[in-house]
Amino acid sequence: MSIISDKQNKNKKIDINAKNPIVKPETNEGDKSFENSIRPKTFDAYIGQGALKETLKITIAAAKKREQPLDHLLFYGPPGLGKTTLAGVIAGQMGVEIKITSAPALERPRDIIGILMSLKGGEILFIDEIHRLNKVAEEILYPAMEDFYLDMTTGKAQTVKTLRLPLPKFTLIGATTKAGALSGPLRDRFGIIHRLQFYTDEELSKVVTRTAGILNIEIDKDGALEIASRSRGTPRIANRLVKRVADFALVKSDGKIGREIAKAALDTLKIDECGLDMTDRGLLKLIAEKFNGGPVGIETLAAALGEDVKTLEDVCEPYLLQAGLLQRTPRGRMITPYALEHLGLKKRVTSAQQSFFD
Numbered sequence: 001m002s003i004i005s006d007k008q009n010k011n012k013k014i015d016i017n018a019k020n021p022i023v024k025p026e027t028n029e030g031d032k033s034f035e036n037s038i039r040p041k042t043f044d045a046y047i048g049q050g051a052l053k054e055t056l057k058i059t060i061a062a063a064k065k066r067e068q069p070l071d072h073l074l075f076y077g078p079p080g081l082g083k084t085t086l087a088g089v090i091a092g093q094m095g096v097e098i099k100i101t102s103a104p105a106l107e108r109p110r111d112i113i114g115i116l117m118s119l120k121g122g123e124i125l126f127i128d129e130i131h132r133l134n135k136v137a138e139e140i141l142y143p144a145m146e147d148f149y150l151d152m153t154t155g156k157a158q159t160v161k162t163l164r165l166p167l168p169k170f171t172l173i174g175a176t177t178k179a180g181a182l183s184g185p186l187r188d189r190f191g192i193i194h195r196l197q198f199y200t201d202e203e204l205s206k207v208v209t210r211t212a213g214i215l216n217i218e219i220d221k222d223g224a225l226e227i228a229s230r231s232r233g234t235p236r237i238a239n240r241l242v243k244r245v246a247d248f249a250l251v252k253s254d255g256k257i258g259r260e261i262a263k264a265a266l267d268t269l270k271i272d273e274c275g276l277d278m279t280d281r282g283l284l285k286l287i288a289e290k291f292n293g294g295p296v297g298i299e300t301l302a303a304a305l306g307e308d309v310k311t312l313e314d315v316c317e318p319y320l321l322q323a324g325l326l327q328r329t330p331r332g333r334m335i336t337p338y339a340l341e342h343l344g345l346k347k348r349v350t351s352a353q354q355s356f357f358d
């Protein structure tokens with residue numbers, strides 16, 4: 001079956017948001033209801049990200065010995081990899097409170113001033129989506145981060161006075177899915193900048209087993225690995241799939257999750273062995289069949305799918321690139337031989353693509 005050579009479907013637009021969003025990494029309403037109960041609270045419970053955890057443990061131990069707050073930290077990486085969770089673990093390890101906010105909630109100067117002034121010594125301020133801070137908020141944040149004071153202006157025109165208010169020493173933890181969108185001066189004010197990595201199948205199977213344990217779901221090793229391998233390297237997706245597979249197991253069998261039941265459930269959900277859903281497969285098939293494997297510009301793909309460029313870039317692409325199914329070249333996107341094999345398609349190689357496929 002081919003989505004794009006199928007006459008009926010030829011001009012059908014694929015709505016990325018409407019179709020099977022279960023393997024998309026952004027948080028949704030369903031996640032919110034149970035994410036907090038399964039969020040790891042300690043480094044031991046926080047699975048994977050080994051190198052980052054080691055760096056952080058040493059930084060935390062040093063800060064505690066010096067009796068100083070931690071350096072400001074910036075975490076970046078695709079949604080659902082554990083940035084917010086890690087900030088909470090750090091606060092727990094430091095034994096301090098964490099105040100959580102996000103850039104869109106800090107629109108007016110008084111929002112950011114208010115939250116800075118509410119901080120107590122050593123506390124952590126977590127700002128999610130920090131790349132979305134506006135210029136004014138950033139300007140307020142610079143002296144607060146560097147020297148722990150607030151510059152406030154009072155009066156108008158000639159009578160304007162600057163008031164310098166000291167702040168307690170605090171730690172800012174910023175999180176973003178788009179490090180590239182962060183302004184240079186803001187980025188430079190972080191002591192530690194770290195990218196979170198996609199998780200391996202083994203790591204994700206530990207996430208699956210841990211979550212199943214908390215939710216009282218019986219699962220064996222093979223069942224956990226089957227769910228893990230289709231979770232796109234992302235704990236949030238793994239957790240979501242655990243719940244969906246558990247529902248399936250309860251209705252179709254005795255509630256226990258083994259390999260067979262996991263496979264059957266995920267096949268029913270149309271999530272394949274690589275964790276791709278119909279939208280991902282549609283995108284890859286479009287490149288393979290309509291654009292002869294690529295290269296094809298993202299704008300062209302977006303138009304053909306009836307989607308906007310941002311959604312394709314932010315939602316679909318990161319995992320396809322990471323999994324080696326898609327290649328980004330200066331002339332556009334290309335499908336990889338691995339993706340062709342995965343989709344069961346044959347190579348149709350033009351001379352321009354020869355070097356790439358070799």
Ligand SMILES: Nc1ncnc2c1ncn2[C@@H]1O[C@H](COP(=O)(O)OP(=O)(O)OP(=O)(O)O)[C@@H](O)[C@H]1O
Nearest residue numbers: 035038039046047079080081082083084085235236
């Ligand atoms: N290392 C981990 N070990 C176990 N579970 C994890 C880990 N990282 C994340 N999770 C689980 O995945 C879910 C999503 O994590 P989190 O909210 O921290 O992601 P995020 O990177 O902040 O995503 P976003 O960019 O959407 O804010 C959490 O509910 C948490 O339980």
Ligand SMILES: [Mg+2]
Nearest residue numbers: 083084128175
């Ligand atoms: Mg988050």
